[in-house]
Amino acid sequence: MARIKNRHFTDNFFQNVYEVAKLIPKGRVTSYGAIANYLGVRSGARMVGWAMHGCPRGVPAHRVVNSAGLLTGKHHFKPPVSMQKALEREGIKVKNDRVVDFDKVFWDPSRELLP
């Protein structure tokens, strides 16, 4: 697929991001890059992050962290600690803004979710 550079494509991309985010099982987390990869945009991790900037209600944005398991987006929550709180409430342990056992709670849409 050649690069499609119109608004329609980005709108779909944002929608897809929200859909995938909603599918993240409770007690699991995923990364921006994983979602981008699942959507076919290899280097769209930043776009996923930007999509979360306007995440509608019902989208568990707190379950999306960066590839290192860091809660890089916590500063966008009010209060910022609410992200960690939400994760801990679901059984995910967070220490020093980092998800403990990230490899085990990691949920890869491309692998666990079938197209």
Add this chain to the structure above:
DNA sequence: AATCTGACGGGCA
């Protein structure tokens, strides 16, 4: 129109 920034990722020293 040009430039900078950003809830990122991967590669390399």
Add this chain to the structure above:
DNA sequence: GTGCCCGCCAGAT
């Protein structure tokens, strides 16, 4: 493990 650089694309100024 840590730090720096580059690529990536959409908004904001």
